[in-house]
Amino acid sequence: MRRIAIGALLLALGLSVVGPRWADAQEGKRGGTLRVATIGEPPGLDTMLPYGILAQHIGKHVFENLFTFDANWRPVPMLAESYTTSADGKVYTIRLRRGVRFHDGSAFDAADVVASLERWVQVESTAKSLLAPNLESIRAVDPQTVEVKLKAPSWVLIYMLAADAAPVYPSELVQKFGNQPIKEYVGTGPYRFVQWLPDRHIELARFDGYAARNESPSGFAGKRVAYHDTIRFVPVPDVSVRVAGVQSGQYDVALDVNPDMYQTLKDDQRVRSLLIRPFGWPFFAMNKAQGLFADVRLRRAFLAALDMDQLMAAGFGDPALYAVNGSIYPKEIADWYTTAGTEPYNQKATARAKQLLAEAGYDGKPLRIITSRQYDFLYKISLVAAQQARAAGFNVDLQVVEWATLVERRQKPDQYEIFVTFNSMSPAPPLYQLWLFEFWPGWWKNEEKDRLLARFGAATDPAIRAEIWRNIQALIWSEVPIVKVGDFFGYALASPKLEGVQETYTMPFWNTWTR
Amino acid sequence: MSRYVLRRLLSAVPVVVLVAVIVFVAVQLAPGDPVLVMLGSDARPEVIESMRRDLGLDRPIHVQFLAWVGRALTGDLGRSLFLDRPVTTAIAERLEPTVLLTFGAVAVAIAIGVPAGILSAVRKGGLVDQAFMLLALSGVSVPEFWLALNLVVVFGVDLRWFPVAGYVPIAEGGLLAALRCLVMPAFAVGFVQSALIARMTRGAMIEVLSQDYVRTARAKGVSAFGVVAKHAFRNVLVSVVTVVGLVFALALGGAIVVETVFNIPGIGRLLVESVLRRDYTLIQGVVLYIAVAYVLFNLLVDVLYVYIDPRVRYG
Numbered sequence: 001m002r003r004i005a006i007g008a009l010l011l012a013l014g015l016s017v018v019g020p021r022w023a024d025a026q027e028g029k030r031g032g033t034l035r036v037a038t039i040g041e042p043p044g045l046d047t048m049l050p051y052g053i054l055a056q057h058i059g060k061h062v063f064e065n066l067f068t069f070d071a072n073w074r075p076v077p078m079l080a081e082s083y084t085t086s087a088d089g090k091v092y093t094i095r096l097r098r099g100v101r102f103h104d105g106s107a108f109d110a111a112d113v114v115a116s117l118e119r120w121v122q123v124e125s126t127a128k129s130l131l132a133p134n135l136e137s138i139r140a141v142d143p144q145t146v147e148v149k150l151k152a153p154s155w156v157l158i159y160m161l162a163a164d165a166a167p168v169y170p171s172e173l174v175q176k177f178g179n180q181p182i183k184e185y186v187g188t189g190p191y192r193f194v195q196w197l198p199d200r201h202i203e204l205a206r207f208d209g210y211a212a213r214n215e216s217p218s219g220f221a222g223k224r225v226a227y228h229d230t231i232r233f234v235p236v237p238d239v240s241v242r243v244a245g246v247q248s249g250q251y252d253v254a255l256d257v258n259p260d261m262y263q264t265l266k267d268d269q270r271v272r273s274l275l276i277r278p279f280g281w282p283f284f285a286m287n288k289a290q291g292l293f294a295d296v297r298l299r300r301a302f303l304a305a306l307d308m309d310q311l312m313a314a315g316f317g318d319p320a321l322y323a324v325n326g327s328i329y330p331k332e333i334a335d336w337y338t339t340a341g342t343e344p345y346n347q348k349a350t351a352r353a354k355q356l357l358a359e360a361g362y363d364g365k366p367l368r369i370i371t372s373r374q375y376d377f378l379y380k381i382s383l384v385a386a387q388q389a390r391a392a393g394f395n396v397d398l399q400v401v402e403w404a405t406l407v408e409r410r411q412k413p414d415q416y417e418i419f420v421t422f423n424s425m426s427p428a429p430p431l432y433q434l435w436l437f438e439f440w441p442g443w444w445k446n447e448e449k450d451r452l453l454a455r456f457g458a459a460t461d462p463a464i465r466a467e468i469w470r471n472i473q474a475l476i477w478s479e480v481p482i483v484k485v486g487d488f489f490g491y492a493l494a495s496p497k498l499e500g501v502q503e504t505y506t507m508p509f510w511n512t513w514t515r
Numbered sequence: 516m517s518r519y520v521l522r523r524l525l526s527a528v529p530v531v532v533l534v535a536v537i538v539f540v541a542v543q544l545a546p547g548d549p550v551l552v553m554l555g556s557d558a559r560p561e562v563i564e565s566m567r568r569d570l571g572l573d574r575p576i577h578v579q580f581l582a583w584v585g586r587a588l589t590g591d592l593g594r595s596l597f598l599d600r601p602v603t604t605a606i607a608e609r610l611e612p613t614v615l616l617t618f619g620a621v622a623v624a625i626a627i628g629v630p631a632g633i634l635s636a637v638r639k640g641g642l643v644d645q646a647f648m649l650l651a652l653s654g655v656s657v658p659e660f661w662l663a664l665n666l667v668v669v670f671g672v673d674l675r676w677f678p679v680a681g682y683v684p685i686a687e688g689g690l691l692a693a694l695r696c697l698v699m700p701a702f703a704v705g706f707v708q709s710a711l712i713a714r715m716t717r718g719a720m721i722e723v724l725s726q727d728y729v730r731t732a733r734a735k736g737v738s739a740f741g742v743v744a745k746h747a748f749r750n751v752l753v754s755v756v757t758v759v760g761l762v763f764a765l766a767l768g769g770a771i772v773v774e775t776v777f778n779i780p781g782i783g784r785l786l787v788e789s790v791l792r793r794d795y796t797l798i799q800g801v802v803l804y805i806a807v808a809y810v811l812f813n814l815l816v817d818v819l820y821v822y823i824d825p826r827v828r829y830g
Binding site: 197236244404 | 562598599667672675679778784785792
């Protein structure tokens with residue numbers, strides 16, 4: 001008994017250290033306005049379009065998907081009641097929940113799902129790349145049942161349907177706007193869209209007709225309760241003012257707080273520090289199409305020269321805010337975390353890098369690294385990496401440009417060897433890992449990778465999937481299409497009066513209340 | 516007088532046209548693409564192309580410019596690419612806080628700068644003079660955003676006298692609520708500009724105080740206050756008004772920074788956001804608006820001379 005108790009304690013401690021940071025379900029207090037200070041405004045709230053994390057963060061309170069992620073980042077039903085897969089893994093039959101209504105009062109049914117998913121595979125980048133070529137049909141079997149037929153089995157479908165970019169809109173809106181941005185925000189979520197005053201706020205209000213699930217909350221899944229009457233997302237571009245706003249009680253939450261403020265704020269009684277993990281990871285994207293880094297030996301030399309401890313410390317300062325980790329997936333996503341093939345990560349081997357450069361016959365041509373000050377951590381990491389590469393013998397030309405320029409220039413293979421960027425949280429590969437694909441800047445063309453990805457997508461057995469992913473990761477560290485630097489955590493602040501906050505990526509504000 | 520005003524207005528036309536051309540060319544030459552900003556860096560090329568076509572950004576620059584000029588002549592500054600509404604509407608919606616902030620900042624600058632300048636001149640070389648001029652030096656040296664952030668910490672976070680950020684329009688919370696939001700921003704801009712007014716006032720006042728008619732007034736037994744207030748200050752006013760005109764323009768510039776720090780949805784913030792979003796039509800519209808406002812305010816200052824100084828006459 002005692003052993004079991006100690007084991008349970010250790011397990012609990014372990015989970016609190018490495019597990020996803022989800023709050024326990026509790027009964028809360030209704031009422032009030034939640035004021036969330038954001039870094040800016042999204043271009044729109046049509047989350048099928050690539051409007052960024054902020055659009056998804058706000059949008060997920062308004063729109064819901066067929067599936068969502070639980071506390072272990074596994075997809076579970078949300079608007080779906082249940083689903084079955086045919087024996088050959090090609091046909092998914094999804095039963096829908098009854099009694100769900102949109103904010104405009106109309107009933108949710110299979111026609112809405114079919115219209116939304118058909119639009120989704122046309123406009124959403126990942127669905128278009130991964131799903132559209134493999135899609136046979138989407139049809140309504142009856143008002144409560146949708147059938148998705150694939151050409152080849154693909155387990156990724158359910159993960160994709162759980163991602164923020166696959167919301168279900170009313171079919172009338174999909175018909176009205178087609179593939180153009182949807183500008184009327186009607187969903188089935190616990191909050192409905194009220195108004196958007198540019199540069200002032202986006203306001204949501206509790207949807208009284210919300211049909212909540214019955215299961216206990218787990219991650220984004222289960223019962224969702226809108227305790228606050230309204231939520232206001234207020235764009236506050238200056239981080240100091242976002243912080244001061246929470247300190248003074250004017251805002252309840254400040255998103256995107258600079259990591260270098262953690263040291264001074266972690267013990268501030270007026271605020272509560274929220275560490276959001278997993279969050280993202282910075283990486284060097286190599287231009288494999290043209291120039292110096294078309295030669296894999298030079299990419300390996302660059303990798304050998306890097307000291308990831310130094311780079312992450314430069315980027316994020318306090319070790320509480322990052323993890324030096326060579327697995328493409330962080331420890332918090334246990335299904336995909338693996339150390340397979342990570343030996344070349346964090347070598348700190350300047351001498352080896354020099355040797356590799358000599359073997360490749362490097363003639364001192366400039367190694368052009370494009371970076372930006374838009375994200376301070378990327379800039380600092382770039383500065384230190386440039387120094388480490390110089391020490392190994394690279395003739396580094398570090399080009400600091402504006403983010404918009406970086407995004408434009410990275411499309412041009414004759415203009416750089418490396419650009420510095422970061423990847424946001426992804427629940428499963430290859431979702432939101434665009435660098436894996438040949439169309440994305442950096443242009444990774446590799447037959448072995450294509451073969452592995454094809455097998456990976458079709459593997460129905462989770463154990464086989466995990467094995468193939470280990471092979472893909474090993475190939476990444478061997479071919480060096482990118483160099484992952486480490487995992488960083490998001491940092492946000494909340495009022496100490498706010499209860500039920502989930503310290504997770506795009507933290508939801510349902511099931512939270514103000515004391 | 517009206518002929519002078521008309522002539523001045525006509526002479527402003529080439530200035531405004533020049534501003535329009537420079538802004539259009541500069542914006543187009545700057546790297547970055549509004550479509551990529553709107554759709555995100557991972558958007559598919561065909562989606563990017565489709566949006567570029569829809570927005571008319573695939574046309575040659577000179578065609579875009581001529582189309583814009585043609586519309587601008589009819590009062591139509593185009594539609595904001597990002598906000599999806601007419602530029603004139605977007606500007607009109609942001610006018611209220613910027614107008615209040617600019618006039619508030621100028622009022623603060625005058626309220627601090629003029630008395631400080633006069634006192635320094637009267638006590639020339641003394642402790643008061645040195646203290647005020649040190650303050651003026653710090654005023655011109657302190658960046659507005661630094662002062663703004665310190666005001667936020669002291670009066671917003673610690674004392675909680677004023678909201679740390681944001682703005683409540685008059686229609687929603689009344690004039691007092693609106694002004695309460697603008698106290699710190701107006702002070703941040705006004706204090707920095709007050710240094711300029713203080714130095715100019717001091718210089719002009721020292722010169723006037725050495726004039727014969729001041730000595731005569733003193734000899735007649737007019738009190739020290741009376742000499743400064745009734746005799747000297749009237750003659751200093753022309754210099755003060757000139758510098759206030761300049762301060763108005765600088766305050767507009769200061770509003771661009773301070774509105775961003777204090778999260779005030781005004782013209783300055785609109786300009787900053789439109790630049791970051793590469794919202795071409797909005798940048799052009801806002802800069803044009805600021806240029807016109809600047810020209811008109813300068814004209815107003817020139818007209819004011821007539822009322823302040825009877826020697827000034829415009830034919």
